[in-house]
Amino acid sequence: MSFWTAVLPPQPPRPPLAGDEEADVCVVGAGYTGLWTAYYLAVADPSLRITVLEAEHAGFGASGRNGGWCSALFPKSVGYLERAFGREAALALNAAMESAVDEVGRVAAAEGIDCDYAKGGTVVLARSPAQLARARAEVAEAARYGIELHLLTAAEAKARAGATDVLGGTYTPHCAAIQPAKLVRGLAAACLRRGVRIYERSAVTRLDPGVATTAHGRVRAPIVVRATEGFTPRLPGHRRAITPLYSLMIATDPLPPAFWAEAGLAARETFADGRHLIIYGQRTADDRLAFGGRGAPYHYGSAIDPAFDHEPRVFADLARVLRTLFPFIGDEVPVARTWGGPLGVARDWMASVGLDPATGLAWAGGYVGDGVGTANLAGRTLADLITGAGSDLVRLPWVGHRSPNWEPEPLRWLGINASLRLMTTSDAAEARTGRPAKRAELISRMLGN
The missing domain is CATH 3.50.50.60 (FAD/NAD(P)-binding domain)
Incomplete structure (x- = not known):
């Protein structure tokens, strides 16, 4: 649960x-x-x-x-959608996705659904020169399409999410934190x-x-x-x-005002940083950090089992990353609960x-x-x-799309877990050198972006 x-x-x-x-x-x-x-x-x-x-x-x-x-x-970039379906179709799908954020809030209000909806946007922190370079490229790409994505200075990024080693970041208003x-x-x-x-x-x-x-x-x-x-x-x-891929999460106990005075997230911005192995978090309505990420292995044969919801190594890594981002949280992250589950990924x-x-x-x-x-x-x-x-x-261009099937086993198991390993080693290389990891280009090519 x-x-x-x-x-x-x-x-x-x-x-x-x-x-x-x-x-x-x-x-x-x-x-x-x-x-x-x-x-x-x-x-x-x-x-x-x-x-x-x-x-x-x-x-x-x-x-x-x-x-x-x-x-x-959306799983595919606007650039990919333009190449595959044309500029007008790509922009129409992006606009529809932006409107969906407001539509969820509208229906929640109309139906009396108290889901802690707070449209504070998303801040993605750049905490290395390689991440900052990607942030600049993403903002330039968004500008080419007239999509609202702001490049933040280090001070602007830290004002939203007071994490360590922040060199800059990006901000979009098109996201709401919910329960x-x-x-x-x-x-x-x-x-x-x-x-x-x-x-x-x-x-x-x-x-x-x-x-x-x-x-x-x-x-x-x-x-x-x-x-x-x-x-x-x-x-x-x-x-x-x-293919079911697992994503795992932790939630802290409610954190005191002194923590939030440094951590920020005053508008309940959702937050991440620019690493390849995805992390994601939010400040909950009752002042906890709910924080998750990838890193759990893909299980042979697309297996799904409640036991896979719990990977102690990944939970420990998530707590470690939280301490790295917000060291003023203390020596021990006050974890109230851990959980996980599968999400769905098409081959393309x-x-x-x-x-x-x-x-x-x-x-x-x-x-x-x-x-x-x-x-x-x-x-x-x-x-x-x-x-x-x-x-x-x-x-819209995703309507009627048919993705190819995933490869049979063991190719599926080998390919997916190799990709997870590649993302992890790319992040380690970038942290060590400060330069974009060339091996990460393989990830982008595999995802078709």
Whole structure:
């Protein structure tokens, strides 16, 4: 259980599916993607019979475990999107992602969902000459597209996040810090109020056109939506469609005013630095640091297991990095809880959403850890595709994209874990020399950015 869920009052489980059922739309997965899809469908057409099937409980996966960044980040860069789809399409997708940040806040307010939403933006610190060079390049690239990304001086960056060794950084206003479990729980309640049926402990064992099969019965519907993200490999025929990669987090005890006087984050900015092996954090509404990062290994065969949520080495590394960033936190980081979970990655690192009109099978996912805002955009897009609304959303370049399958094992295991190692050694080389690591160029080429 994540910290986000652990601090909420216990919620009785919803009943499982009890026998066969008919619906107009069946959604598989009660995370952000599935619930946003159900919500917008119910808003668009209250007469629709919408059924959501969930293997555990609503928000069990990444939706209830993530870092709480509702951001405009998309797995592929705008430069890549321009090369692949053209400038106009790239900018339209970026604008849609930016609007998704505000849309989440709008719906939360309209539905009375207290998810600690605070749009303080994101500061990415540059703490080495190599990171500063990348920050300057990113700001120059953003300026070429008219995208708002500010280059910060060392003083400006430290005024937002008072970390050590800061040489500069970047700032974007297009991110809100949230409490993820509060959002997903409130979204499920909003769906129920609008007549959506949510069945928990109803794992789907097979997806076919027009039917989702569980051990408790089958739901027949002309439209079936796969919204399973990192758990997709558990579905027959989808083992190589999405790879689950683990991201782990720690949350501290509430920290005193003296700490925040130095650490800043007064607007609850989300924060990171420019290293290759991603870290991410936020100041919570009750003055904790919630801090996470990559580094956990990929498990052979796209395996998913609760035991993988706990990697003591990674938790120790996260605490060490926090002490490096904010040494005034003390000799021992007051860790209140540790947790983790899988996120979904497509082979070409390209998130996608779509509906096959021939089969009625729809999908969304492959967010690479940036799913809070992207799932909202996916839900609105799926709702428009299903209802035939013909909006601008259905013409965005990620709609209908089909990623190639991942390589079979053991190539998948070797390639992914080698990439993780490459990011780690690149960061170590840059810390040692102060120069950009040439080996890191391999990472960018592998990601297609």
